[in-house]
Amino acid sequence: MTGQIALEKVSLTFAAKPQPLNVLEDISLTLAKGEFVVLLGPSGCGKSTILNLVAGFTRPDSGQVLADGKPVQRPGPNRGMIFQQPNLFPWLSVLDNVTFGPRLGRYNKEEVNAQARDWLARVGLKGFENHAPWQLSGGMKQRVALARAWLPGPEVLLLDEPFGALDAQTRLMMQELLYNAWLATDTTLLFVTHDVDEALFLADRILIMSARPGKIVEEIVLPFGRERDIETFAEHPQYGEIKHHVLHRVRQEAKRHLS
Template identity: 50%
Template sequence: MSTIDILGLDKTFSTEPPVVALKGVDLRVRSGEFVALLGPSGCGKSTLLNMIAGFEQPTQGELLVSGQPVRQPGPERGVVFQEAALFPWLSVWDNVVFGPKVQGVAKSVYEPRAKEMLSIMGLSAFEKTLPVQLSGGMRQRVGIARVLTMGSQILLMDEPFGALDAQTRLSMQELLLTVWQQLKPTVVFVTHDIDEALFLADTVYVMSSRPGRIQARLEVAFERPRSLELTTSAAFNQMKLEVLKQMRH
């Protein structure tokens, strides 16, 4: 079980003057659900994700992961940022096994898992390669392989494909869906891109501008597995219009 339950969550940064980033956020994510968060710049998407990750503490309200209050980061919650934060001096393999190694996980456990994840992400031939020799898309794939090798049941993704070109971005979206279908992690995916949100997610939440609140919840009922043709269908465009209306609200 990897659920996320957020109830009446506020976050105020004690700067001068204080910044009320989030006010009264309610959000429930089921185990294995794929949730996308959409909203204008500065509405608190990253702040919300950082609190689920345990990097920031709520000012008020409840934030439970698998029924337990979040006090700190943990390996069951893997974070993927816009730029994969890889160790530049370590090979792809050493980057991917770094987490479990540091945690003292047995080699017999993490090695087959790392092999499998690198294979799923299409990186088996690049185990010995250094990050600097990889493309941006490949680096993001290493970042995802790394959190999956750590055994994270919850993936917290903050515009993970935002820095990629359009074509790479589309193949990363397809790849992510394949992995998700296979491993069924719980995903919270922050994006500015409505198409991306609708293509990937089971549920899209639209946030209001600061202080951020959940303004709308839209169920995305398109059949799975999804292929890119979906994004050109009439039903998809209809849904897109719904989201646009909510965002303009």
């Protein structure tokens, strides 16, 4: 199986003055192939650090991070990442930004360009292939970043608050685009957000983290199924109860963080 992720008793401390900062403590979690898991928790609890560990940007002090049963030692093409800012190259066209990764190695230009154009069409950017990033809105730039991350066909996609800087309507649209792309590809997704509504709409499971040092304090398996419509989603009979519970738990941990 490809796309499986596991953290086994992972702890991490950052060197800092006047004393070291204990960021993660005894984190264990698993993601099955094709699963969509969201991390929720107060600021500074280590959510983004978990993404960096899975990506291979950071190594744990203890425990291990596994991708398909093998220890993660470094970044790799099987694990893509999308950040809050799209980080496009301003001197490249939209198409060249999307194909940047494959162009670093040996590749078939016609094939890669065709795949890139297909992804741009999927995210609603057909006809913008030759535009420069400065000609795009914030939401359009993030759609380019989405196409760029998915083009190489990663088994795992890591998303660090990718829609946090967008306005409310654009954010809803991006959530739908991401959700539909995920359903079409069966990629394993690990997503960080502070937005409870976003987590409820997107996730198969929500993992709630404690205040620093970050631990997994609750797992919530969502009962909504995968056929979700963003306009009618909140009408599910269990939506209100689950949202109230998640908000309460997250606020509890946020208050602990501030105390």
